[in-house]
Amino acid sequence: MKIFIPIYICVLFFNLSPIYGQTDTEFLKKQKDSTEVMYYIIEGDTIAREMIDLDEVILLDKLKFKSEQDRRRYLILRRKTRKVYPYAKLASERLTTMTERLKTIKSNRDKKRYTKRIQKYIEGEFSEKLKKLTHTEGQILVKLIHRQTGRTAFELVKELRTGWRAFWYNTTANLFEISLKEEYNPFEIKEDYLIEDILERSFQENKLERQNPAFPIDYLDLKAHWNKKTVNN
Numbered sequence: 001m002k003i004f005i006p007i008y009i010c011v012l013f014f015n016l017s018p019i020y021g022q023t024d025t026e027f028l029k030k031q032k033d034s035t036e037v038m039y040y041i042i043e044g045d046t047i048a049r050e051m052i053d054l055d056e057v058i059l060l061d062k063l064k065f066k067s068e069q070d071r072r073r074y075l076i077l078r079r080k081t082r083k084v085y086p087y088a089k090l091a092s093e094r095l096t097t098m099t100e101r102l103k104t105i106k107s108n109r110d111k112k113r114y115t116k117r118i119q120k121y122i123e124g125e126f127s128e129k130l131k132k133l134t135h136t137e138g139q140i141l142v143k144l145i146h147r148q149t150g151r152t153a154f155e156l157v158k159e160l161r162t163g164w165r166a167f168w169y170n171t172t173a174n175l176f177e178i179s180l181k182e183e184y185n186p187f188e189i190k191e192d193y194l195i196e197d198i199l200e201r202s203f204q205e206n207k208l209e210r211q212n213p214a215f216p217i218d219y220l221d222l223k224a225h226w227n228k229k230t231v232n233n
Helices: 006-013 068-103 108-131 135-147 151-160 163-174 192-204 220-233
Strands: 023-030 035-042 046-052
Touching: 006 151, 006 220, 023 220, 068 108, 135 151, 135 192, 151 163
Parallel strands: none
Antiparallel strands: 023 035, 035 046
8 A cells, every 4th residue: 555645744854002112101192184193202202103083883793583474574674664764864954954044044935935945846856756655664754754853754744834734644644554743762662673773784784875863872772772671571
């Protein structure tokens, strides 16, 4: 079953071991390019060694499943998540751009005109693609919109249109078993945890382009939380 979801809301939006020995003094100097230069003073001679900041890399465990059915469910969820994530990422980018642009527009009339122009552009570019989403893909997209923007799709509709339109869109979406008020909560909802796992693996495999969520999510804390929960159950 395909879904109806507000089109404009979907897309508006990287071991150095110091040589001690006869070192008398050592100190660090931070440079503008985030490279640290460590100076060693050894018997009166000054030697500089560079320490370069690297991006943090999370080491991921090999996937393990209790059954073939669990494996299949994960792979299906992965396919759907990878399909809709780019739209949620774009929604965050568009929302940021539009918000910053609106700050520079003084007239309410010009603000409305600008917003409508952006909406028409987005609808024309992505509407056909979004109409082809299934209701499960649409619900994942709604969750990821909340992950990337910090606001539910319902709140965004209400902000960009009117409260009545938000109510109407949510009521219509519910007919297809999808709620625009759905939030992304990986610490409480197992599917959301799996989606976060899929995202982290996809980022590291360069299958998806990383974009930080609107609120902090520590993957290692999340993983430990669900491992503990699994052991206790």
